[in-house]
Amino acid sequence: MAYLDAASTEPLHPAAREALLAALDVGWADPARLYGSARRARLLLDQARAEIAEVLGARPDELSFTTSGTQAVHLGVLGALQGRRRAGRHLVVSAVEHSSVLHAAGVHEGAGGSVQTIGVALSGRVDLPSFAEAVAAEGVAVAALQTANHEVGTLQPVAEAAEACRAAGVPLVVDAAQSAGRLPIPPGWSVLAASAHKWGGPAGVGVLAVRKGTRWRSPYPEDERELRRVPGYENVPAVVAAAAALRARAAESAAENARLSALVDRIRAEVPRVVPDVEVIGDPVDRLPHLVTFSCLYVDGEALLTELDKAGFAVSSGSSCTASTLRPSHVLEAMGVLTHGNVRVSLPRGIPEDDVDRFLMVLPDIVRRVRQRLGVQ
Amino acid sequence: MIWRKKSPEPPAEAPAPVVPSAALTIDALGRKCPIPIIMLAERVGEVPVGAVISVLADDPAAFTDIPAWCRLKSHQHVESYELPRGGWAIHVRRQY
Numbered sequence: 001m002a003y004l005d006a007a008s009t010e011p012l013h014p015a016a017r018e019a020l021l022a023a024l025d026v027g028w029a030d031p032a033r034l035y036g037s038a039r040r041a042r043l044l045l046d047q048a049r050a051e052i053a054e055v056l057g058a059r060p061d062e063l064s065f066t067t068s069g070t071q072a073v074h075l076g077v078l079g080a081l082q083g084r085r086r087a088g089r090h091l092v093v094s095a096v097e098h099s100s101v102l103h104a105a106g107v108h109e110g111a112g113g114s115v116q117t118i119g120v121a122l123s124g125r126v127d128l129p130s131f132a133e134a135v136a137a138e139g140v141a142v143a144a145l146q147t148a149n150h151e152v153g154t155l156q157p158v159a160e161a162a163e164a165c166r167a168a169g170v171p172l173v174v175d176a177a178q179s180a181g182r183l184p185i186p187p188g189w190s191v192l193a194a195s196a197h198k199w200g201g202p203a204g205v206g207v208l209a210v211r212k213g214t215r216w217r218s219p220y221p222e223d224e225r226e227l228r229r230v231p232g233y234e235n236v237p238a239v240v241a242a243a244a245a246l247r248a249r250a251a252e253s254a255a256e257n258a259r260l261s262a263l264v265d266r267i268r269a270e271v272p273r274v275v276p277d278v279e280v281i282g283d284p285v286d287r288l289p290h291l292v293t294f295s296c297l298y299v300d301g302e303a304l305l306t307e308l309d310k311a312g313f314a315v316s317s318g319s320s321c322t323a324s325t326l327r328p329s330h331v332l333e334a335m336g337v338l339t340h341g342n343v344r345v346s347l348p349r350g351i352p353e354d355d356v357d358r359f360l361m362v363l364p365d366i367v368r369r370v371r372q373r374l375g376v377q
Numbered sequence: 378m379i380w381r382k383k384s385p386e387p388p389a390e391a392p393a394p395v396v397p398s399a400a401l402t403i404d405a406l407g408r409k410c411p412i413p414i415i416m417l418a419e420r421v422g423e424v425p426v427g428a429v430i431s432v433l434a435d436d437p438a439a440f441t442d443i444p445a446w447c448r449l450k451s452h453q454h455v456e457s458y459e460l461p462r463g464g465w466a467i468h469v470r471r472q473y
Contacts, residue, residue, distance in 0.1 A: 279449055297446065298411050298418065320410065320438045328410075328438045338445045339438045340410040376415055 013200030069195025083215030162188020201242030435464025
């Protein structure tokens with residue numbers, strides 16, 4: 001099986017596996033207690049916090065661990081809104097945010113707040129002048145923008161958006177789940193969210209960072225864990241493994257990014273050459289190094305995924321027939337690109353070039369067969 | 378509150394929008410994408426260049442995908458009109 005779905009989850013990094021097994025033995029005690037084994041767990045937790053904070057460009061005391069990237073986003077968005085209640089009740093988001101951001105926005109709306117959605121170009125990049133104009137308006141509490149889109153890989157102008165937010169005195173929540181561990185975090189965020197399993201750490205570890213001076217109040221009942229920002233007992237071994245993975249990724253990223261990005265360039269160039277009627281989606285240059293999305297005309301996404309699975313390729317799709325909602329991806333819709341026949345290829349660390357060669361070899365015939373079944377010549 | 382391009386439901390008392398006539402109407406109501414687009418691609422040659430085809434479709438994907446098809450195939454997406462019973466009449470002008 002060739003695994004081409006790293007954007008869903010990156011396989012566990014060997015450094016994380018090793019750290020996890022070691023920490024399960026020595027880091028199991030309650031880090032809030034005062035005896036020897038507890039102090040050891042506390043030491044491991046805070047060391048991991050310092051290491052992750054350094055790679056992400058945060059201070060250790062700004063950073064808390066959550067149980068997932070989704071929880072980090074929920075807490076980040078709702079906590080920032082709570083902290084700014086007196087300044088306003090208006091939230092500004094891009095149309096292509098991850099569903100965790102949009103669902104948190106939905107909760108805010110349900111509680112009487114308002115939400116403004118900023119559209120994107122055909123490339124998936126947010127309309128920056130509109131975003132800047134929206135955050136400068138009266139009564140804006142919080143703005144949110146992702147570092148990179150999870151479905152099409154397009155990088156967002158976070159530094160520029162952060163500058164507009166700073167000028168307006170509005171905190172910016174940045175969802176860095178798809179880029180953390182791969183690219184440097186752009187400057188200017190007020191609240192940052194990320195997810196360890198996306199960079200090769202274990203599942204169940206998210207990161208929430210709240211910049212010093214940012215007003216933030218937990219939307220949950222009070223709890224003393226994780227600098228009072230996240231409720232519940234810390235998973236110290238998983239956090240230690242997440243830090244080991246991030247450290248390793250940061251060290252490898254320059255060389256591996258260049259390799260993966262060249263493979264993505266090849267897919268972007270080859271797919272339209274070998275498959276007729278294909279639209280390659282997302283920004284060709286300002287993009288994540290490992291992710292490429294394309295849509296094939298006259299093909300249903302589910303059939304395409306099933307055939308690719310049979311041929312030994314794991315990919316994902318934003319087409320409606322592959323989603324539980326029967327709606328196409330809101331990202332593809334907002335971009336105005338083809339939503340059917342959609343395939344997202346995202347390359348994990350260390351993928352053999354041969355897997356990409358074979359993918360490009362089998363794809364034309366699979367698309368032809370699916371089209372034939374639908375009666376397309 | 379996933380962002381959607383679809384315009385909000387018109388108020389019940391509002392008159393139904395007048396949908397201009399078209400040279401050819403393709404009824405793809407109840408058909409899932411990509412079928413409405415396959416039907417459109419098959420029949421676009423049946424009307425003269427410059428004429429308008431109306432595709433009736435209610436799969437939400439068609440609302441995005443037919444204009445995207447026009448862009449890819451260099452035809453013109455004229456307008457999408459909401460139908461009183463759900464779905465849209467998506468008007469496409471043959472350009473070549």
